[in-house]
Amino acid sequence: MDLSDLANKLGFTPSDSKRLVRKAAELRRLADIQFNSSVIGVGETCKAIICLEIAATSAQVIFDRKTAIKLSGMSEKAYTRSLIAMQNGLGVKNKLDVRELGIQFGCIRLIPLVQKALSLYRDRFLAALPASRRASADSTRPVFTAAAFYLCAKKHKLKVDKIKLIELCGTSEDEFNSVSTSMKDLCFDQFGITKEKTDAKKVKGNRDLLDELPEKRRIEDGGYLSDDEDEPSLYKKRKRMDEHAYKEWKSTVMESNNKNKETVSAKRTKQAQLNFPKLVPETKVEAV
Numbered sequence: 001m002d003l004s005d006l007a008n009k010l011g012f013t014p015s016d017s018k019r020l021v022r023k024a025a026e027l028r029r030l031a032d033i034q035f036n037s038s039v040i041g042v043g044e045t046c047k048a049i050i051c052l053e054i055a056a057t058s059a060q061v062i063f064d065r066k067t068a069i070k071l072s073g074m075s076e077k078a079y080t081r082s083l084i085a086m087q088n089g090l091g092v093k094n095k096l097d098v099r100e101l102g103i104q105f106g107c108i109r110l111i112p113l114v115q116k117a118l119s120l121y122r123d124r125f126l127a128a129l130p131a132s133r134r135a136s137a138d139s140t141r142p143v144f145t146a147a148a149f150y151l152c153a154k155k156h157k158l159k160v161d162k163i164k165l166i167e168l169c170g171t172s173e174d175e176f177n178s179v180s181t182s183m184k185d186l187c188f189d190q191f192g193i194t195k196e197k198t199d200a201k202k203v204k205g206n207r208d209l210l211d212e213l214p215e216k217r218r219i220e221d222g223g224y225l226s227d228d229e230d231e232p233s234l235y236k237k238r239k240r241m242d243e244h245a246y247k248e249w250k251s252t253v254m255e256s257n258n259k260n261k262e263t264v265s266a267k268r269t270k271q272a273q274l275n276f277p278k279l280v281p282e283t284k285v286e287a288v
Contacts, residue, residue, distance in 0.1 A: 003028075003048055009071060010052065016061050023055035024048065031090060040085045046072040050079075050086045057095070080167040096142035096169055101149050105160050110152050117190035118148040124186045142169035147179040151191035 003024050007017040028051045031037055037047050049068050056063040069079045087093075098118070102111040122139045129137055146169040153160040166176050184191050 003052065006045075006048055006052060006071065010049075010064050010067055012056075012061070016056075016059075020052060020055045020059065020061065023059070024051035027051040027054055027090060031086065035089045037086070037089075040082070040089070041078075042082045042086060046074060046079070046082055047086070050083050053083065054087065054090070054092055058092075077167070080164075084167065093141075096145040098145060098149060101145070101165075101168075105149075105153070107149075107153055107158050107160065110149065110156065110158065113156075114145075114149050114152045117152060117187060118145065120190060121148065121183055121187045125182070128186065143171040143175055143179050144183075145169065146171075147176060147183055148191070151180060151183055155191060155193055 003021045004017070007021050007024075012020060028047060031047065031051070037043075042050070049072050053063050053065070053068060069076055072079055074082070098114045099111055102108045102114075121144075125139050126134050126137060146165040150160055150162055150165055162176075166173055169176070180191075
């Protein structure tokens with residue numbers, strides 16, 4: 001499909017359409033020279049639409065992504081994957097804006113929080129690097145913006161699609177997780193989630209005193225027994241009572257089983273006697 005026709009279907013104004021079509025045509029020719037787009041699963045129509053989106057993004061012109069996906073005949077996930085592959089192949093740096101993410105994911109109230117946390121992280125990140133590496137360090141890549149947005153959303157208990165964020169910033173899951181870990185380490189006050197754990201020593205009063213005298217601790221108070229210590233009398237008594245009750249129950253069951261066996265045996269003997277044929281006495285015949 002022609003680029004001009006696609007630009008009209010995507011709703012570009014006539015003034016924007018001309019320069020965007022010109023820029024998209026340059027990108028398509030560059031893509032044909034540098035790599036084979038069919039190898040990465042991008043057809044000609046999809047390639048033209050993606051070139052128009054890249055041109056619109058670089059010119060800061062609003063692009064209708066939903067209409068573009070429909071025209072490409074691909075799913076949203078497949079289209080995003082193809083877009084990232086084309087950007088990487090063309091060497092185009094993707095720009096991810098916090099405000100756009102807030103609008104897209106319905107988390108507008110996170111925008112100022114993410115911007116503040118991201119700025120603080122960049123300052124601490126550069127300060128932690130040696131002076132020789134600060135000039136070459138780049139913390140403005142989209143993966144940093146996406147990770148900051150995800151961590152802030154998680155901190156404020158808002159659901160955000162992590163996979164979609166990874167696709168939008170054009171990175172791998174490993175790199176995304178690595179950046180997230182770095183952000184939590186340097187700016188735990190901005191991105192971290194505190195998990196309070198109850199200290200067992202603070203549950204009951206006078207725990208320090210009880211710890212100094214372990215032999216005074218009782219089992220009822222959560223104490224412990226060692227192999228060298230004698231069991232408390234209450235524990236022994238309860239244990240003996242349980243053993244005695246178990247022995248009584250066991251003897252009752254065994255006695256009941258024996259009675260049942262004797263009853264069954266008696267019934268079988270009686271039945272055998274009833275079924276056994278009776279002998280008829282022989283009659284003597286006297287001679288005449």
